[in-house]
Amino acid sequence: MWHYAPPLRDMRFVIDEVLQAPAAWADMPVFDGLDGETAAEVLAQAGRFAAEVLAPLNGPGDLAGCRWRDGEVTTPAGFAAAYRAFVEGGWPALACDPDCGGQGLPQLLNAALYEMLAAANHAWTMYPGLLHGAYECLHAHATGDLRERYLAKVTSGEWLSTMCLTEAHAGSDLGLLRTRAEPNGDGSYAVNGQKIFISGGEHDLTDNIVHLVLARLRGAPEGTKGLSLLLVPKWLPDGARNAVHCDAIEKKMGLKGSATCTMRFEGATGWLLGEAHRGLSAMFLMMNAARLHVGLQGLGHLEVSTQNALRQATERVQSRAPRRPAGAEAAPADAVIWHPAIRRTLWTLQARAEGGRVLAYWAAQALDEAAAHPDEAVRAAANDRAALLTPVVKSLLTELGHAGADQALGVWGGHGYIHEMGIEQVVRDSRIAMIYEGTNEIQAIDLLLRKVLPDGGVRLGQLLDWADAQAEGAAQATRVRLGLQAVRDCAAGLVSGAEVDAEWPYRAADDFLRALGEALLACAWARSEAAARAALAGGAPDRAFYEAKLQRAQFQANYLAGELPRCLMAVERARAELPFLPAL
Structure with missing residues (x-):
C-alpha cells in the first residue's frame, strides 16, 4: 500500500530553474564539466536506489527492528545488502574531495540524494x-598515519562512523561530559566512559566502525573549552578488537531499524583529532553537516506523506462530497x-514540501559556494548565509515534516492508525528529527542569540537583502518584501529590547525562527512562481507542470502567508514577562 516515487521533476525544477545551479557551477572550477543533464542522471540513479532498494525494506525493517545479543547487533533483513549496494554505487563519496577518493560533486546533489534516502527509509539512512x-x-x-589509515575508508563508506557526544547526565550541555582520555605514552590515549543514544554504535553493515568521541584530557579546563575529540575504532590497526562495547540498544518510539546504542569505552585506544581542548569546534564540522541532513529528513517525511495521502484521497471512496469541481x-x-x-490538507502538504525543498537546497547551494567559489567575497557571503539558513532548515523542516505526517494520517481516517497503511510509521519516525542534533529550541537560540543579536542583525539583514532579490519578477513580490521587512523590524526590536530584558530573546527565539522560516518560504514560492512564469513565457512544453506550480504559489500567498504575522505577534507577546510555574 505504501509507496515512494522520487520527485525528480520537481528536483530538476528547483536545481535548474529556481537555483539556476548549472550556471553557478560553471563559475566554480571544482565543478568543471558538470551540467544539468549530468546532474539529472545522478538524481535519477539515486532515486532508483531509494525507490527500488530502500523503500521496500522500510515497513518490514520497522516490524523486525534490530536485535542485540552479547554486545553484537543484527540489523533487519536486507539492510546489510542494501548498504553494500550503496557503497558499490559510490554514493557515500558523492560530494567528497577527489584527492581522498571522492567524486567531487556539489553538496546540492548530496542534499537531494539524502532527501530521497530519508523519504524511502529513514531508519536505514541513519x-x-x-x-x-x-x-x-x-x-x-586527521594527519599522518591517522589520515592515511581512516580517511579513504570513511570517504568510500567501507567503514561507517559514529558521533559519540551524549552521556546519561549530559544531553545538550556538553560541558558536563565525564568521559576521560589518558595518554598511553605512544601518542595514543586510553578512553574511559559511557555514551548513550549513539546511532549505529554497533551493527553488521561494515567490518569496522570509526567512533568520534568527545572526552576530557587530564588537566583540561572544565566546561566545553576542555573537550577534545578522539578517533576510537572498533578494530585496531593490528587486527585486535578495541575495548569498545555495546551494552544495549534502545527500544524506541520509531526508527526501529536503526540501532541506537549505549556504548562503553573501557580503556579503549584512541587518537587525538585536531588540537587538544578544541574538540567541540572540530566536532561542529560534523554537527553542521548533520543538521542540514536532519532538515532533509523532515523534507523527506513531508514529501512521502504528501504522495501517499494524495493517492489515498484519490482512491478512497467515502461519503459523497458536496460537489466535484x-x-x-x-x-x-x-x-x-x-x-x-x-483538499486544504493536501494543498498545504504539497505547498510546504515544494517550498521546503527550495529552502533546503538554498542552504546546500550556499555550502557549495562557501567552499568552492573563486571569489573570496562570494565565499564569505555564502558562508554567512549558510550559517543562518542551517538552524532554520533543521528546525522548520523537521517541524513541518512531523506535523505534515500527522495531518496526512487524517486522510486515512481510522485506517491511518494501522501499521499496514504506512503513515503511522512516518509519524513515529519523524518525531526524533525535532530532537536530535540539537533540539529545535536549541536551533532557535543558536539563530537568534548567537547569529543575529551579537552583530546587531547585520548578517540577518544581508540574508534578507538576498532573499528580497529572489522575489524579483514574482507577482507576489510586494507582499513578500513586506514580510521580509517585518522580520527585519522584529529583529531590530529584539536587539534593542534585549538591553532592557535579557530573557526576552530566549522567550521569543522559537517564534522568531519560525517567522524567519515563513518569510523565507514565501520567498521560495515567489522565486518558484517567477521561474514558472518564465518557463511558460518561453514556450516550455510541460505546461501542466508549470501551471500547477503557479496554482500552488497562489495558495501559498493566499492561505499560508498568514503564518508569518502570527509568528511575529507571538514574538511580541513574548515581551511580557512569563510568571514562574508554581511549585508542584
Missing part, C-alpha cells in the same frame, strides 16, 4: 547519515479528495 560529517572532520583534522474526473465523485477539508 547508518550512512553521519558519513559525510565524519569525512569533513577527518579531512580537516467541473472537469475533475481524476477520481470518483465520492472520493474523499473532493471534500474541502481534505
